[in-house]
Structure formats: structure tokens, C-alpha cells
Amino acid sequence: MNHLPEKFFLTSGKGISEISLMNAFDIALVDSGIGQCNIVPVSSILPEGAEEIEPIPIEPGTITFTVLSRVQGTSGRISAGVGYALSNKEFGIVAEDNNETEEEVRMGIQRKLHEMARVRRIKLGKIKIVTESLSIPEGKFGCVLAALVYVF
Structure with a gap:
């Protein structure tokens, strides 16, 4: 089985819950469009030739x-x-x-990408960033997320 994704998209979401942090995370996943997926976190390399696309629906349970x-x-x-x-x-x-x-998040991402490039001895092209932010209301649970989602 080939595990090299050919495409990817960026997405973000936020959630507020009266119940729990887990529910706030679940709401943020739904808000981002990937709430029906079984999420597997991976590290940080885009394969050669991978193409950014607009977010697409993903079959539930994928x-x-x-x-x-x-x-x-x-x-x-x-x-x-x-x-x-x-x-x-x-x-x-x-x-x-x-x-x-x-703004702090954007600056942090840029610093991290430049350090990653330095240790790999590569030159970076244009940087693209997606962010999400939330002020958590008193007495509530909040979550924000941003994701690069691989598509096979």
C-alpha cells in the first residue's frame, strides 16, 4: 500500500462546550470539516509532488x-x-x-519552518499558514485547531 499522499488541504476550527474539553475538541473538529474522520497525527514532511487542494468531504470513518x-x-x-x-x-x-x-502563532510557525529548513540544508519557498483563535467565555470549555490534512 502506498502511503504517499498526492494531495493535502489546510483547515481550522473552533469549539465551545459547556460539558468538557473533549467535547470542545470534538466541536472544533466538526467546525473544521474533519469531525467525521479518525484522526492520526503525523509529523512534518510533504512528499514530492503533493498538491494543495481546497478542503473536500471525507467519507465518515476514514x-x-x-x-x-x-x-x-x-x-x-x-x-x-x-x-x-x-x-x-x-x-x-x-x-x-x-x-x-x-500573530504569535504565525511568528512561531515561521521560526520553526526556518529552523527545520536549516537543519535539512534546504531553501524554503513561500510559506502558507492557517490559524484559528478563540476567546473562551467564562464557565465554558474551548478548543481551537488547525490541520494540514493528507488526501490519498
Whole structure:
């Protein structure tokens, strides 16, 4: 079985629950469009030739590989993001980050991608980032996520 994805998409979501952090995460997954998937977290390499596409529906129950950034809490502002860049070596790298603000997340992702490129001795092309942010209402549970979703 070939485990090299040919396509991928970026998505993000947020959730607020009165019940639990797990339910807030579930709501964020549904909001992002991947709530019907069995999520498997993977690390950070885009295979050669992988093409970014618009988010697509995925059949319920599908084992779905993602690079996932997730943060949850019970107060304050939370932000998550994921970003990628293609390299001069025909493959790409992916990084995730979470913090209080989207700007902090963007800066964190950029720093991580540049460090990843440095240790691999590659040059990066354009960086693309998706973020999600939420101010958690008092007495509620909140979750934000951002994901790069591989499509086979």
C-alpha cells in the first residue's frame, strides 16, 4: 500500500462546550470539516509532488493523517496554527504552533519552518499558514485547531 499522499488541504476550527474539553475538541473538529474522520497525527514532511487542494468531504470513518495543532482551555484567548513551505529539494515541511494570539502563532510557525529548513540544508519557498483563535467565555470549555490534512 502506498502511503504517499498526492494531495493535502489546510483547515481550522473552533469549539465551545459547556460539558468538557473533549467535547470542545470534538466541536472544533466538526467546525473544521474533519469531525467525521479518525484522526492520526503525523509529523512534518510533504512528499514530492503533493498538491494543495481546497478542503473536500471525507467519507465518515476514514483513517485520516494530519499534522495537527490543537490548544484547549477554560479561560482566556487561545490560538493554533499550522503552516507549510515547499523546498528546493522537491519536498515540503510542515510546522505547527499554539499560543495566545494568532500573530504569535504565525511568528512561531515561521521560526520553526526556518529552523527545520536549516537543519535539512534546504531553501524554503513561500510559506502558507492557517490559524484559528478563540476567546473562551467564562464557565465554558474551548478548543481551537488547525490541520494540514493528507488526501490519498
